[in-house]
Amino acid sequence: MEVFSTIVDVRHALREERRRGRSVAFVPTMGYLHEGHVALMREGRKRANILVVSIFVNPTQFGPSEDLDAYPRDLESDLAKCRGVGAHVVFPPTPAEMYQGTPRTTVTVEGLTQGLCGRSRPTHFQGVTTVVTKLFNIVQPDVAIFGEKDYQQLAVLRQMARDLNTPVEIIGAPTVREPDGLAMSSRNAYLSPDQRQQATVLIRSLRQVHALVAQGEQDVGVLDREVRGLLDQEPDARLDYLSFVHPDTLEPVDTVSAPTRVAMAVFLGPTRLIDNILVTPGAP
Amino acid sequence: MEVFSTIVDVRHALREERRRGRSVAFVPTMGYLHEGHVALMREGRKRANILVVSIFVNPTQFGPSEDLDAYPRDLESDLAKCRGVGAHVVFPPTPAEMYQGTPRTTVTVEGLTQGLCGRSRPTHFQGVTTVVTKLFNIVQPDVAIFGEKDYQQLAVLRQMARDLNTPVEIIGAPTVREPDGLAMSSRNAYLSPDQRQQATVLIRSLRQVHALVAQGEQDVGVLDREVRGLLDQEPDARLDYLSFVHPDTLEPVDTVSAPTRVAMAVFLGPTRLIDNILVTPGAP
Numbered sequence: 001m002e003v004f005s006t007i008v009d010v011r012h013a014l015r016e017e018r019r020r021g022r023s024v025a026f027v028p029t030m031g032y033l034h035e036g037h038v039a040l041m042r043e044g045r046k047r048a049n050i051l052v053v054s055i056f057v058n059p060t061q062f063g064p065s066e067d068l069d070a071y072p073r074d075l076e077s078d079l080a081k082c083r084g085v086g087a088h089v090v091f092p093p094t095p096a097e098m099y100q101g102t103p104r105t106t107v108t109v110e111g112l113t114q115g116l117c118g119r120s121r122p123t124h125f126q127g128v129t130t131v132v133t134k135l136f137n138i139v140q141p142d143v144a145i146f147g148e149k150d151y152q153q154l155a156v157l158r159q160m161a162r163d164l165n166t167p168v169e170i171i172g173a174p175t176v177r178e179p180d181g182l183a184m185s186s187r188n189a190y191l192s193p194d195q196r197q198q199a200t201v202l203i204r205s206l207r208q209v210h211a212l213v214a215q216g217e218q219d220v221g222v223l224d225r226e227v228r229g230l231l232d233q234e235p236d237a238r239l240d241y242l243s244f245v246h247p248d249t250l251e252p253v254d255t256v257s258a259p260t261r262v263a264m265a266v267f268l269g270p271t272r273l274i275d276n277i278l279v280t281p282g283a284p
Numbered sequence: 285m286e287v288f289s290t291i292v293d294v295r296h297a298l299r300e301e302r303r304r305g306r307s308v309a310f311v312p313t314m315g316y317l318h319e320g321h322v323a324l325m326r327e328g329r330k331r332a333n334i335l336v337v338s339i340f341v342n343p344t345q346f347g348p349s350e351d352l353d354a355y356p357r358d359l360e361s362d363l364a365k366c367r368g369v370g371a372h373v374v375f376p377p378t379p380a381e382m383y384q385g386t387p388r389t390t391v392t393v394e395g396l397t398q399g400l401c402g403r404s405r406p407t408h409f410q411g412v413t414t415v416v417t418k419l420f421n422i423v424q425p426d427v428a429i430f431g432e433k434d435y436q437q438l439a440v441l442r443q444m445a446r447d448l449n450t451p452v453e454i455i456g457a458p459t460v461r462e463p464d465g466l467a468m469s470s471r472n473a474y475l476s477p478d479q480r481q482q483a484t485v486l487i488r489s490l491r492q493v494h495a496l497v498a499q500g501e502q503d504v505g506v507l508d509r510e511v512r513g514l515l516d517q518e519p520d521a522r523l524d525y526l527s528f529v530h531p532d533t534l535e536p537v538d539t540v541s542a543p544t545r546v547a548m549a550v551f552l553g554p555t556r557l558i559d560n561i562l563v564t565p566g567a568p
Contacts (some may be wrong), residue, residue, distance in 0.1 A: 110389075134449045
C-alpha cells in the first residue's frame with residue numbers, strides 16, 4: 001500500500017496502473033474509518049484491480065456552526081484499516097493541497113439538494129459535489145463506492161454523474177449497523193453512553209415504519225405520528241426531519257403507494273445522526 | 285475520419301485509441317467552421333495523436349433574446365473542413381443527446397464571469413462551463429484548444445480546470461483575422477456589406493490603444509475616449525463594452541502599468557461582435 005499526499009504523486013502512480021490496463025475503484029472518505037467504510041472498501045476491491053481510498057475532511061461541506069474542527073481524526077488507525085482491507089493507494093491531502101489559489105468554481109445540483117439534510121445544511125451538498133468532482137478528476141476511477149447511509153448524497157452524486165457525463169460508475173453499498181441496529185457513523189464517537197442508548201431510536205423508528213407499511217398502512221401522516229411518539233420517549237432526542245421521498249428524485253410523497261425511501265435526522269444533544277431505509281407497500 | 289453522433293459511440297471509439305496509447309486533442313466548436321477553427325484544429329493535430337472535433341450549438345449558453353435559432357449551421361461544409369485538416373473523430377450530437385432526462389447540475393465560475401460579456405450575457409458562461417465539463421467527460425482529452433478571440437471564455441475555462449483539477453491541458457490559440465484585421469467569427473455571416481466594412485472599427489480601436497500605450501499613454505480614461513471617438517464615426521456601431529483587465533483574473537484596471545488585456549464588444553445593427561488584444565506598457 002502506498003500513501004500519497006499530493007495530487008501530482010497520486011496521479012503519477014495511477015497513470016502507471018492504468019497504462020498496465022488495471023481498473024480503478026475509488027472510496028472517498030472523511031477518515032475515522034469504521035466497519036461501514038471497510039464494507040465500501042471491500043466492495044471496491046471486488047469491482048476493480050486497484051483500490052484507491054481518499055481521506056479528506058472537506059471544509060467546504062461544513063456549515064459555519066458545524067463540527068469541522070471537532071470532526072474526529074485518526075490517520076494511523078485509518079491507514080491500518082486500509083492496509084487490512086488491501087487498499088493499494090491512500091490519498092490523504094491537506095486542505096491547502098485540495099484548494100490551491102483562490103478557487104471560484106462550484107458544481108451545483110438543484111432540486112435534490114433542497115430537502116432532507118439540505119434544509120438544515122444549505123451549503124453542504126455544493127461542497128460535496130464540488131469536492132467529489134475534484135477527487136474524480138484526480139483519481140479518474142472506473143467505479144466509485146458510496147454508502148447508502150448517506151442516501152441523499154448518493155442520489156445527488158448519481159444525478160451529478162448522469163448530468164455531467166462523468167465517466168465513473170457510481171455504486172451504492174448497504175448501510176452497516178452495530179448489533180443493536182445503530183447505523184455506523186464516525187459521529188457516533190460524539191455520543192455519551194446514555195445518548196448512545198437513545199440513538200437506537202432512529203433504526204427503531206424506521207423499522208416501525210417498515211412494519212406498519214408491511215401491514216398496509218400507507219398514510220404518511222399516520223406513519224409520521226408513530227415515529228414522533230417513539231422519539232418523545234427519548235429525553236435527549238430532537239427530530240430534525242422525517243421524510244418520505246421518491247427514491248431517485250427525492251420528491252416528498254403523501255402516500256406510500258410505491259417503493260419509498262424513508263429518511264430521518266435526529267439530534268442527540270448536539271450530535272446530529274442520520275439514517276434511512278427503503279419501504280415497499282405489500283412487501284414483508 | 286469517423287463521425288459519431290452518440291455519446292456511447294464516441295466513447296467507445298476513443299477508449300480503443302487510448303488503449304493503444306494514443307493521446308487525444310479536442311477542439312469543441314459550435315460549427316459553421318472558419319479559418320479560426322481550422323487554426324485550432326491544426327494546433328490540435330500538432331499536440332496529440334488523435335484530433336476530436338465536436339460540433340454543437342449549445343442551447344444553454346444562449347440567452348432568451350439571443351440568436352440560438354438563427355445561429356448559422358452547415359454540417360456538410362464543416363465535415364469537409366474537419367477532413368481537410370485531418371481530424372480523426374467528429375462528434376455532432378443533438379441537444380437531446382447532450383441533455384437527457386431532466387438535468388439539474390451546473391458548473392459555475394464566480395468572479396471572472398461577471399464582467400465583460402457576462403454583463404450583457406448573465407447566464408452565458410454557466411452554459412459554457414457546464415457543457416465543456418460534459419464534453420471533457422465524454423471525450424477525456426489530454427489537451428483542449430480554445431481561441432483567444434473568446435478571451436473571457438478561455439480565462440474562465442482555465443480557472444475552472446485549475447479549480448476542479450480537470451485532467452486536461454487548456455491551450456489558447458491566437459485569433460485568426462481577415463486581411464483587413466476583422467477577427468474571424470461565425471457571426472460575421474450576419475453582417476450586411478456596409479456593416480462588414482464598419483466592423484473593422486473593433487480591430488482599428490484595439491490597434492489605436494496598442495499604439496497609444498506604446499507611446500506611453502497609461503490612463504484608461506484617455507484610451508477609452510479615444511476608442512469612443514473612433515466608434516462615433518461608424519453609423520451602425522454601438523459599443524457594448526470596452527474593458528481593460530488583468531489577463532488572468534479579468535479584474536478591471538485604471539492604469540495600463542502592466543500587461544493588460546483590452547477587450548471589447550460592439551453591436552453592428554443587431555449583430556454583436558467581440559475582439560481583444562494584449563497591450564504591454566513600453567512594448568513596441
